Amino acid sequence: MKTIEVPALARVEGEGGLYIGLENGKAVEIRLDIYEPPRFFEGFLRDRFLQEVPDITARICGICPVAYQMSAAYALENALGVKIVPQARAVRRLMYCGEFIESHALHIYMLQAPDLLGKESALELAVDAPEVVKNALRLKKIGNELLKTIGGRSVHPVNVCVGGFYSWPDSKSLKDLLPDFEWGLNAALDTVKLALTLPYPDLEIDYEFVALHHPDEYGVIEGEVWSSNGRKLSIAEYETGYIEEHVKHSNALHSHTVDHNTYLVGPLARLNLNHEQLMPNAKKALAESGIQLPLKNPYKSLFARAIELVHFYEEAIQLIQEYKPSGPAHVELKLKAGEGAGATEAPRGLLYHRYKIDANGMIQFAKITPPTAQNLPRIEADLFALVPQLISMPEAEATLTAEHLVRSYDPCISCATHFLKLKVEEK
Amino acid sequence: MSAKKPSVAVYKFSSCDGCQLSILNMEDELLNLADAVDIAFFLEATRAQKPGPYDIALVEGSITTPHEIERIKEVRAQAKTVIALGTCATAGGIQALRNFANPEEYADVVYAHPEYLHYLKTATPIAEHILVDLELWGCPVNKAQVLEVIVALLNNRRPNLPAYSVCLECKRHNTVCVLVDKRIPCIGPATQAGCGAICPSMGRGCYGCFGPAREVNAESMSTMLLKMERYPGETTRLFRGISGYAPTFYNIAEEILSTNKETK
Numbered sequence: 001m002k003t004i005e006v007p008a009l010a011r012v013e014g015e016g017g018l019y020i021g022l023e024n025g026k027a028v029e030i031r032l033d034i035y036e037p038p039r040f041f042e043g044f045l046r047d048r049f050l051q052e053v054p055d056i057t058a059r060i061c062g063i064c065p066v067a068y069q070m071s072a073a074y075a076l077e078n079a080l081g082v083k084i085v086p087q088a089r090a091v092r093r094l095m096y097c098g099e100f101i102e103s104h105a106l107h108i109y110m111l112q113a114p115d116l117l118g119k120e121s122a123l124e125l126a127v128d129a130p131e132v133v134k135n136a137l138r139l140k141k142i143g144n145e146l147l148k149t150i151g152g153r154s155v156h157p158v159n160v161c162v163g164g165f166y167s168w169p170d171s172k173s174l175k176d177l178l179p180d181f182e183w184g185l186n187a188a189l190d191t192v193k194l195a196l197t198l199p200y201p202d203l204e205i206d207y208e209f210v211a212l213h214h215p216d217e218y219g220v221i222e223g224e225v226w227s228s229n230g231r232k233l234s235i236a237e238y239e240t241g242y243i244e245e246h247v248k249h250s251n252a253l254h255s256h257t258v259d260h261n262t263y264l265v266g267p268l269a270r271l272n273l274n275h276e277q278l279m280p281n282a283k284k285a286l287a288e289s290g291i292q293l294p295l296k297n298p299y300k301s302l303f304a305r306a307i308e309l310v311h312f313y314e315e316a317i318q319l320i321q322e323y324k325p326s327g328p329a330h331v332e333l334k335l336k337a338g339e340g341a342g343a344t345e346a347p348r349g350l351l352y353h354r355y356k357i358d359a360n361g362m363i364q365f366a367k368i369t370p371p372t373a374q375n376l377p378r379i380e381a382d383l384f385a386l387v388p389q390l391i392s393m394p395e396a397e398a399t400l401t402a403e404h405l406v407r408s409y410d411p412c413i414s415c416a417t418h419f420l421k422l423k424v425e426e427k
Numbered sequence: 428m429s430a431k432k433p434s435v436a437v438y439k440f441s442s443c444d445g446c447q448l449s450i451l452n453m454e455d456e457l458l459n460l461a462d463a464v465d466i467a468f469f470l471e472a473t474r475a476q477k478p479g480p481y482d483i484a485l486v487e488g489s490i491t492t493p494h495e496i497e498r499i500k501e502v503r504a505q506a507k508t509v510i511a512l513g514t515c516a517t518a519g520g521i522q523a524l525r526n527f528a529n530p531e532e533y534a535d536v537v538y539a540h541p542e543y544l545h546y547l548k549t550a551t552p553i554a555e556h557i558l559v560d561l562e563l564w565g566c567p568v569n570k571a572q573v574l575e576v577i578v579a580l581l582n583n584r585r586p587n588l589p590a591y592s593v594c595l596e597c598k599r600h601n602t603v604c605v606l607v608d609k610r611i612p613c614i615g616p617a618t619q620a621g622c623g624a625i626c627p628s629m630g631r632g633c634y635g636c637f638g639p640a641r642e643v644n645a646e647s648m649s650t651m652l653l654k655m656e657r658y659p660g661e662t663t664r665l666f667r668g669i670s671g672y673a674p675t676f677y678n679i680a681e682e683i684l685s686t687n688k689e690t691k
């Protein structure tokens with residue numbers, strides 16, 4: 001008999017547990033126990049006014065509030081048949097650049113890299129490599145500063161509304177950030193170089209990748225939901241391809257495709273499906289890395305995040321340079337009863353919302369499918385694939401390798417609803 | 428300072444992680460902070476876990492499950508000073524919207540098998556369960572205030588936190604009053620300062636995420652707001668939001684509903 005137990009998985013967002021049951025060297029049961037409490041967002045969105053929704057859904061996640069605001073705003077704009085002005089769309093992309101930068105810099109350096117460098121935390125890493133950690137913190141800070149400039153604060157920003165923005169961000173304040181962004185672009189390119197030197201565990205999985213795809217830009221807002229299996233759906237058709245299920249050990253809902261396949265959303269899916277739409281420096285860094293796509297190792301999602309970090313720094317610079325606000329920042333809304341879906345790419349993957357509203361703009365129904373709920377069945381399946389390696393490892397190493405796998409997903413458990421306890425038992 | 432650094436533990440209860448993140452977002456101060464204190468338990472930041480007791484416990488989130496009631500008692504038993512961090516911890520936060528409804532109905536809406544879930548009917552602030560030494564409001568907390576509280580504790584002085592409303596922050600920033608000048612409903616006059624009055628600076632009303640200010644003229648606030656509603660029920664929804672379970676806001680919303688000034 002062998003038992004490995006981690007009472008609480010660190011460096012992930014939220015709370016859950018992991019159970020691996022082994023028999024004769026084979027896994028008989030693997031469960032990711034999500035015991036973070038249910039938070040009922042879809043319930044208390046009912047009978048709220050539509051303009052309150054972005055402020056409420058932001059509170060689902062402190063790390064990716066922008067994603068929750070954006071998917072909600074697009075869904076409600078679709079329900080009303082409203083199109084935002086082009087400059088507002090550009091500011092939404094710019095704001096998303098800020099969120100990807102802060103979230104990816106946090107994940108690469110503070111959540112995942114310590115596993116690859118044999119450290120307990122970025123704070124411990126800072127003792128040996130203070131410059132690396134200082135640069136990481138600056139990379140992250142610049143993303144947060146951008147969010148603050150557009151949205152007033154980085155966690156739960158207050159400027160996004162249905163119809164656009166409450167007000168245009170100050171042009172000078174944005175342009176003043178440019179020198180920091182130029183520094184950040186170079187630091188992001190150094191992050192790609194660092195990512196190529198790290199000792200990733202071996203694991204190749206034949207995933208079905210799912211991400212938003214847009215022909216003219218790296219898919220983040222609008223576009224189609226593409227799968228590496230060839231399924232192409234409009235955002236409104238998303239629920240015809242992907243289904244959520246409530247399973248017993250979890251306070252989160254788990255998703256699968258209509259053909260009962262697990263699928264992967266997030267940085268690997270985006271990079272594999274959308275690399276042609278990367279900005280020039282990001283594309284060049286990918287080409288020079290020698291990494292062959294599709295990239296199928298979940299641990300190497302760190303590399304995909306590093307490429308995206310370059311992309312979003314580069315795109316932010318372009319959007320700031322082109323920023324010229326004029327006219328109102330939001331379109332006036334004409335309320336009517338309706339239904340609308342919206343999907344955008346959160347740093348962790350596709351985030352889908354659908355709402356029904358009545359003629360007074362009150363929410364009658366809300367459905368939210370967070371990226372981590374879509375990835376949970378995939379994480380469990382990856383752990384199954386990892387078991388042959390785990391059983392030959394010493395206990396401490398096996399525990400760390402399994403934990404690291406879960407962490408490499410950057411799971412947002414509060415979003416999916418909730419901490420991780422690793423338990424491996426061999427009967 | 429004594430040779431032994433004060434130990435700090437950071438805990439999460441029902442929440443979005445945003446208040447803990449405000450600690451990781453102290454990009455300029457984090458490494459200095461880690462020098463000044465011993466970060467003994469902080470799951471979001473580190474795998475390393477040192478056993479208690481701790482000098483300071485920072486607690487994010489509200490209490491929403493039977494297990495959390497047990498856990499928060501253990502936190503209190505392990506810590507000299509307990510600080511409730513953010514509006515979930517001080518007033519229940521957004522989860523506390525369930526306190527005004529039937530959570531079983533919510534569970535039916537969200538989950539196909541609500542019988543798998545374990546939760547309490549209400550989401551409640553930390554101080555309803557244990558003695559809390561200091562409450563820091565905000566959704567999210569202002570990281571400068573978090574730092575001020577830690578620095579004050581390390582120096583054995585009272586933290587310097589604003590005791591006035593959002594209105595004073597607007598005046599200081601020369602922000603034109605959205606309520607008076609633009610007739611936009613705003614509950615800034617009833618809300619504690621701390622956010623920097625960011626909503627009015629963007630031309631929208633404050634929605635109260637830093638909780639009630641100390642002295643609130645509830646009667647005149649609600650009378651004024653009820654006259655300028657942009658949709659029926661706006662005033663009660665403003666008070667019954669992120670800080671809706673805080674007694675002052677709770678009472679204002681109840682008063683409006685009970686006198687039937689509104690239909691909803």
